[in-house]
Amino acid sequence: MKKTQVFTTIAAAAACAAALLSTACSKPKPELHIYNWSDYFATDTLANFEKEYNCKVIYDVFESNEAMYAKLKAGASGYDVVFPTSYQARLMHEEGMIENLDLAKIPNAKNIDPKFLKIVALDKTLAYSLPYMTGTTGLAYNKDKVTDFTPSWSMYDRADLKGRMTLLNDYREVLGAALKFLGYSLNTTDPKQVAEAGEIVKRWKGNIAKFASDEYKPGMASGEFYLAMGYSGDIMQIMEGGNISYALPKEGFSFWSDDMVILKDAPNKDLAYAFVNYLTDPKVAAANMEFNYYLSPNSGAYELVPQEMRDDPMVFVPDEELVRGEQIVPLGKDDQIYMDVWAKVKSEE
Numbered sequence: 001m002k003k004t005q006v007f008t009t010i011a012a013a014a015a016c017a018a019a020l021l022s023t024a025c026s027k028p029k030p031e032l033h034i035y036n037w038s039d040y041f042a043t044d045t046l047a048n049f050e051k052e053y054n055c056k057v058i059y060d061v062f063e064s065n066e067a068m069y070a071k072l073k074a075g076a077s078g079y080d081v082v083f084p085t086s087y088q089a090r091l092m093h094e095e096g097m098i099e100n101l102d103l104a105k106i107p108n109a110k111n112i113d114p115k116f117l118k119i120v121a122l123d124k125t126l127a128y129s130l131p132y133m134t135g136t137t138g139l140a141y142n143k144d145k146v147t148d149f150t151p152s153w154s155m156y157d158r159a160d161l162k163g164r165m166t167l168l169n170d171y172r173e174v175l176g177a178a179l180k181f182l183g184y185s186l187n188t189t190d191p192k193q194v195a196e197a198g199e200i201v202k203r204w205k206g207n208i209a210k211f212a213s214d215e216y217k218p219g220m221a222s223g224e225f226y227l228a229m230g231y232s233g234d235i236m237q238i239m240e241g242g243n244i245s246y247a248l249p250k251e252g253f254s255f256w257s258d259d260m261v262i263l264k265d266a267p268n269k270d271l272a273y274a275f276v277n278y279l280t281d282p283k284v285a286a287a288n289m290e291f292n293y294y295l296s297p298n299s300g301a302y303e304l305v306p307q308e309m310r311d312d313p314m315v316f317v318p319d320e321e322l323v324r325g326e327q328i329v330p331l332g333k334d335d336q337i338y339m340d341v342w343a344k345v346k347s348e349e
Helices: 002-025 045-053 065-073 086-094 107-111 114-119 153-157 171-181 191-205 216-222 232-236 269-279 282-292 332-347
Strands: 031-036 056-061 130-142 165-167 227-231 244-247 253-262
Touching (some): 031 269, 045 269, 130 216, 153 191, 171 253, 216 227, 216 232
Parallel strands (some): 031 056
Antiparallel strands (some): 130 253
């Protein structure tokens, strides 16, 4: 009995020591925390990065630039890489929220398309951001349900589509659409013009089902919604059935870039740089393009995507179309003009 107890005790102690040694020797994997839009990576993008860098990626999603910015300003910490739209990235840079990039740590930055930097980019020298994906904001519509479609923001005045349409839950995009409808710049700082746009949006509000930045995509796919203000790549992802199409309004539209930035207080900056460089590798960029059907302004990736994609004007927007587009830019203190009008739009019945 005692002899058995002794051996049992020795065996238990040995097992315990082995477990402690194993725990001490196996360090936890480093973590990379990213904050991004939904449905933005190919299915194996993150898994491949985790395998290559022996790390764990934690992926949180935001619905709008404003929601992301508000969360970070309220004190949310722990994120490493964030994907704001260019105008929001510039604001975050001006407020000291993000790193000035060391391009020596991002050798794949050489692949960024010079034409994109000249025409679209706000950060033309890649001082604080690298472009991830770029696209347009236009109108998706169900060809089986919408008769006499016109590529115009005036579609939101269609009473026959009441309750079957959505607008983005984004004050710069929606007020910008109304401004273009009125013939103004979507970056105007004239309070009267923005107020006039607000009245247009109030009118449209009476015909829409909701303001939606995520739900419109499954809603269009299921047939719940017949027309939606949406992002080009999102719409391409649900066009396989053949009854959904996409158009750029004749009055004008916004084109944009969602950028990669590294937060000033990022816990793991080395891994953050590695991730930005990884996403800018032509093979990875091409795979993500094929998945989300946006344009990665990465010259090396262009030849790696199918010819059908290279010929698609929804992805590679022709220059003659781009002239009707306009990039949203940060307006500093004048942004309050838009916020005040938007608050009235959202609050009034």
